[in-house]
Amino acid sequence: MAAKKRSLIGGVDTHRDTHHAAVIDTTGGLLADAEFPATTAGYADLLAWMRSFGQVTAVGVEGTGSYGAGLARYLTSKKIAVVEVDRPDRRARRAQGKSDPIDAIAAARATLAGTAMGTPKTRTGPVEAIRALRVARRGAVKARTAALNQMRGLVAAAPEPLRAHLTRISAAVLVSRCAVLAYDPTKLHDPQHATAAALVGLARRVTALTEEITTLDRQVTPIVRKAAPRTTALFGVGPDVAAQLLTTAGDNPDRLHSEAALAHLCGAAPIPASSGRVRRHRLHRGGDRGANHALHTIALCRMRYDQRTRAYLHRRITEGLSKQEIIRCLKRYIVRDVYTALRADFAALAP
CATH class of the missing domain: 1.10.287 (Helix Hairpins)
Structure with a gap:
């Protein structure tokens, strides 16, 4: 009975043909690990195996956009909280070694520690x-x-x-x-x-x-x-740009919990880059580069054809900003428009 009431965290290292799973308790202690086939029956066996140790609180899954997509969909359909886990840090991997059990345990512990918090895309819409x-x-x-x-x-x-x-x-x-x-x-x-x-x-x-x-x-x-009728109606957003922004956001709007989160996801979040008397910001170098390119396309279009943006461009030039810095500022402003439009479009799509 105690085992049934015990809360636990799962971690899965996904591959094309098999998935290696591990379960840990709330203190990070390893309970067990095992390998399952990457099939619907294998997903069911994996979840049943995890539940045999206690109540599954969350499961960290590597590769939710590729080999782990099917498992993530299955777990979500069973009301299990799925956390998207990035591959282990290279420094840690060099120190600890590399194997499927090690990666599965690392995924579970990253979920428990909160270092992995990403919401995977549902990929169902x-x-x-x-x-x-x-x-x-x-x-x-x-x-x-x-x-x-x-x-x-x-x-x-x-x-x-x-x-x-x-x-x-x-x-x-x-x-x-x-x-x-x-x-x-x-x-x-x-x-x-x-x-x-x-x-x-x-x-x-x-x-x-x-x-x-x-x-x-x-x-x-x-x-x-x-x-996305509202997103495509934005100035400078054509079907190709809108398609990229939608793909970056995913089908589930809960991934976009704030405007800042979307900016970070698109690599448009301002990062402090000040030194001495110089006070400036630069763009985040990570994020989805395809989405960042889409924002860049919108910015260039607005700089050329949108009167408000042209006025903003001239004002910022007189303030001493370079064109590159102005585009960085514009991208962040554009994210605000895109976020509002995407949220409205996702709300309209919701059943």
């Missing part, structure tokens, strides 16, 4: 759908950029007649010209014909990837506009 489509789009964009760079590289070293025809032109013109290059398949031992064949293949790849990106944009845009 439209934001997760947006994220999935954006993953595919980002991969297509990277592949297209790589193909274009390969084309430029081939053109730079191509035989002279080919190089002269394909230099000093835009990417779109380069692709269109390369797509119709003529070459003799029986003469691929000749560098000119081989280069032309390679450029034709790369041009077709770029064209296919461009079509894929366009299709993904058509798919994700209506989801973004429906999920």
Whole structure:
């Protein structure tokens, strides 16, 4: 009976095929550790095993955005508090070693100590759908950029007649010209014909990837506009920027417990950087860099087209701030607008 009433904390080190779990008491003492398969049945066995030692207060899970996503969803559905745990500190890892039991125990103790306090994304709503489509789009964009760079590289070293025809032109013109290059398949031992064949293949790849990106944009845009109408209505926020901000925030609005938390999450929280008579702040170098880039895009758009922002820009310049420092200030102000809009959008999405 005493074991059933005992409060305990769980920790899980997640992997693709297996999860290693550990349970500790409220003083940090290890009770047990075990390994379970990363399946729905394995999740149920893991939770039942933890509950056999007492009442599960919380479970710290590593990798809630990857291998631990399924387990985090399962535990949340069973009303278990799930805490997102970062990988162990490298200094501590060097001192203590590395193994699945060690990482699971460290996750549990980080949860108990309060050093791990992150709320994992639920990944059960439209934001997760947006994220999935954006993953595919980002991969297509990277592949297209790589193909274009390969084309430029081939053109730079191509035989002279080919190089002269394909230099000093835009990417779109380069692709269109390369797509119709003529070459003799029986003469691929000749560098000119081989280069032309390679450029034709790369041009077709770029064209296919461009079509894929366009299709993904058509798919994700209506989801973004429906999920976040207030956010997309903000000045300088288009569907792509809004999609990034939604992905950073996640489906569960309780992650955004304050405007400052969102600023920290986006890497836009001011950090003191003063010395001597100089009093200044700089931006937090961590956070989600994709979200920070989205804020940067909004800031640049407003600096160019929004009259209030332009007036603010001129005023701050007269006060002696550099353009970079002004953009940092603008990002923090933009977070305020974004936070209000996101909270309203999430409230409208709530059942």
